[in-house]
Amino acid sequence: xxxPYLHLxxxxxxxxAEAKPTRDGYGEGLVFLGTTNPNVVVLTADLSDSxxxxxxxxxxxxxxxxxxxxxxNMAAIAAGMGVTGxxxxxxxxxxxxxxxxxxxxxxxxxxxxxxxKIAGHHSGIVTGPDGATHxxxxxxxxxxxxxxxxxxxxxxxxxxxxxxxLAAETKGPVYLRFTRDKTPIITTDKTPYTxxxxxxxxxxxxxxxxxxxxxxxLYYALLAAKNLEKNGINVLVANVSCIKPLDGExxxxxxxxxxxxxxxxxxxxxxxxGALSEFFARNKPLPMExxxxxxTFAESGKALELIKKYGMDEVAIEKAVKKVLTRKK
Amino acid sequence: xxxxxxxxxxxxEEKANKIRELTISSLLEAGSGHSAGxxxxxxxxxAFYFHLLNHDPKNPEWDERDRxxxxxxxxxxxxxxxxxxxxxxPIEELKTLRKINSRLQGHPHRTSLPGVExxxxxLGEGVSQSIGIALAARLDKKKxxxxxxxxxxxxxxGNTWEAVMFAGKQKLDNLTLIIDRNNIQIDGFxxxxxxxxxxxxxxxxxxxxVLEVDGNNxxxxxxxxxxxxxxHEKPTVIIAHTIPGKGVDFMENDFxxxxxxxxxxxxxxxLSELRTLEGKIESESQ
Numbered sequence: 006x007x008x009p010y011l012h013l014x015x016x017x018x019x020x021x022a023e024a025k026p027t028r029d030g031y032g033e034g035l036v037f038l039g040t041t042n043p044n045v046v047v048l049t050a051d052l053s054d055s056x057x058x059x060x061x062x063x064x065x066x067x068x069x070x071x072x073x074x075x076x077x078n079m080a081a082i083a084a085g086m087g088v089t090g091x092x093x094x095x096x097x098x099x100x101x102x103x104x105x106x107x108x109x110x111x112x113x114x115x116x117x118x119x120x121x122k123i124a125g126h127h128s129g130i131v132t133g134p135d136g137a138t139h140x141x142x143x144x145x146x147x148x149x150x151x152x153x154x155x156x157x158x159x160x161x162x163x164x165x166x167x168x169x170x171l172a173a174e175t176k177g178p179v180y181l182r183f184t185r186d187k188t189p190i191i192t193t194d195k196t197p198y199t200x201x202x203x204x205x206x207x208x209x210x211x212x213x214x215x216x217x218x219x220x221x222x223l224y225y226a227l228l229a230a231k232n233l234e235k236n237g238i239n240v241l242v243a244n245v246s247c248i249k250p251l252d253g254e255x256x257x258x259x260x261x262x263x264x265x266x267x268x269x270x271x272x273x274x275x276x277x278x279g280a281l282s283e284f285f286a287r288n289k290p291l292p293m294e295x296x297x298x299x300x301t302f303a304e305s306g307k308a309l310e311l312i313k314k315y316g317m318d319e320v321a322i323e324k325a326v327k328k329v330l331t332r333k334k
Numbered sequence: 335x336x337x338x339x340x341x342x343x344x345x346x347e348e349k350a351n352k353i354r355e356l357t358i359s360s361l362l363e364a365g366s367g368h369s370a371g372x373x374x375x376x377x378x379x380x381a382f383y384f385h386l387l388n389h390d391p392k393n394p395e396w397d398e399r400d401r402x403x404x405x406x407x408x409x410x411x412x413x414x415x416x417x418x419x420x421x422x423x424p425i426e427e428l429k430t431l432r433k434i435n436s437r438l439q440g441h442p443h444r445t446s447l448p449g450v451e452x453x454x455x456x457l458g459e460g461v462s463q464s465i466g467i468a469l470a471a472r473l474d475k476k477k478x479x480x481x482x483x484x485x486x487x488x489x490x491x492g493n494t495w496e497a498v499m500f501a502g503k504q505k506l507d508n509l510t511l512i513i514d515r516n517n518i519q520i521d522g523f524x525x526x527x528x529x530x531x532x533x534x535x536x537x538x539x540x541x542x543x544v545l546e547v548d549g550n551n552x553x554x555x556x557x558x559x560x561x562x563x564x565x566h567e568k569p570t571v572i573i574a575h576t577i578p579g580k581g582v583d584f585m586e587n588d589f590x591x592x593x594x595x596x597x598x599x600x601x602x603x604x605l606s607e608l609r610t611l612e613g614k615i616e617s618e619s620q
Contacts, residue, residue, distance in 0.1 A: 046473070067473070068473070070469065072496075072500060073496075073499070073500070075493075075496035075499070075500070077458075077459070077462070077492070077493040077496060078462045078465075078493055078496035078497050078500055080462075081459045081460075081462030081463045081466065081493070081497070082462050082463070082465050082466040082469065082497075082500070083466060084452070084462075084463050084466055085403075085452070085462065085463035085464060085465060085466020085467040085468075085469070085470065086466040086467070086469060086470045087466070088444065088451075088452070088466075088467070089466065089467045089470035089471065089474075090470060090474070091470045091473070093466075108456055109456075109459055109462075109493065112453055112454070112455065112456050112459060113452065113453060113454075113459050113462075113463055116443065116453050117443075117444050117445070117452065117453035118444070118445050
């Protein structure tokens with residue numbers, strides 16, 4: 006069942022459950038920061054509406070910087086502001102930032118220890134109709150490889166708002182990953198959120214497998230857990246909202262089931278699955294299956310169609326759980 | 335700032351010569367690095383550290399200091415030499431350039447050495463970082479000035495022009511950009527590798543005020559810098575024509591010295607040339 010202590014959305018499994026893009030949470034978080042923290046500034050590269058900066062821009066025009074279609078310049082300007090007392094939020098699509106401007110961020114923000122927050126929008130295949138050019142599916146891998154950065158993937162719009170606000174209080178570079186399409190609201194305002202902590206969202210007696218999910222696919226992991234329970238397979242589902250640094254202590258405790266499935270709207274290489282398998286290889290070798298984009302680019306289509314076709318829905322997750330069970334000795 | 339009389343100019347020229355000496359010695363010790371650009375910019379760095387900058391070498395994080403951003407980080411030996419000579423750290427430390435456990439990284443790293451302001455090396459990023467500092471200063475109503483030194487070669491990077499376009503739009507009058515127009519880059523002369531001319535007109539088209547000077551003439555450079563600060567409707571760029579390898583006859587204008595260092599004999603020869611330069615430092619013991 007859903008963890009009763011976390012005040013999760015009780016209507017999560019209803020047909021008409023509330024859904025909202027995580028980018029909306031980012032926009033709300035920025036407006037909150039605009040009123041509470043005078044050092045917060047926002048930059049965008051001609052994507053103020055679709056990265057949800059418009060309200061901030063309207064209310065705090067002197068702290069909003071339109072950079073035009075120039076992601077490298079935007080990142081390095083933010084770096085200069087970040088070493089001069091400002092807390093810049095850099096807003097673009099993840100394929101462009103941190104994709105196109107990867108080295109600029111590496112040198113001027115991460116190695117330079119500039120206090121900059123990089124918001125990568127339109128992540129994952131749920132970006133949908135725009136096609137694979139705009140679906141960022143490697144951004145966790147390319148940011149996670151940097152020393153000293155925090156990589157945060159909120160599971161819903163409510164968590165996205167909390168993560169945005171708390172990123173401003175976290176000194177140093179942070180990567181925040183957001184999605185374009187509406188995704189189910191899993192948490193509530195009351196759900197505790199501690200940056201960096203993995204949380205158990207689905208609990209059960211005598212669980213046999215642990216599902217570690219990040220981002221919006223957490224919903225499908227929870228759906229799979231519910232279905233599996235009906236079929237007599239008990240699992241745990243954890244929300245890993247912080248991929249770097251990984252909450253090793255919680256991960257190790259949760260992995261006591263002895264078998265693990267990772268779930269992410271990202272390539273199975275280098276993302277959450279990569280981070281977990283590196284961790285388990287060092288600390289607790291165990292059988293593991295990976296749900297995500299299987300070393301391929303996706304295509305145009307509706308988000309739900311793509312999730313199904315590319316094997317990231319509850320059906321695919323249930324299959325992975327059953328497979329990992331057969332590998333468990 | 336001191337009055338710019340002849341005695342002051344001579345003093346600055348002597349500083350430039352000393353900076354060249356320290357640059358050559360540290361490059362010899364390092365065994366790798368960039369000689370030509372470093373030597374060509376010694377006069378400008380002498381002008382900055384001993385006249386133009388409002389700074390405190392003993393308090394490199396002083397909030398009101400002028401910011402000097404080095405975009406073409408590979409010429410950091412000249413900056414390190416100027417910093418050491420002006421009191422940021424002991425001159426002896428220059429010997430650690432590019433060595434393990436040193437604060438003097440092969441390309442500048444902000445958090446390793448207080449006072450270098452930014453991390454740089456990958457080209458084309460310094461103008462953007464300077465813009466960021468200039469915007470932050472403007473938001474905080476700070477009076478300090480931001481100088482950015484860039485190379486001509488890095489004007490082949492798209493990022494440089496993204497930044498130039500942005501600064502023009504923002505009318506950043508607290509920013510002065512200096513281009514080391516020495517005409518060389520690793521693979522040859524800039525106009526052969528990838529022509530940059532007409533550079534002045536390019537900047538004017540992007541709404542910048544453009545000044546051109548002899549970058550090895552300290553008085554001319556200081557005058558241009560003063561003029562740059564008096565322009566308030568747009569950012570100013572000083573295209574400083576310099577001689578790469580300046581002061582060492584066999585290095586001057588030879589692009590093969592862009593990315594290499596002198597060996598022992600070459601360094602000895604170079605240093606002897608510098609010390610006899612107009613006989614000014616001849617008497618100094620070494």
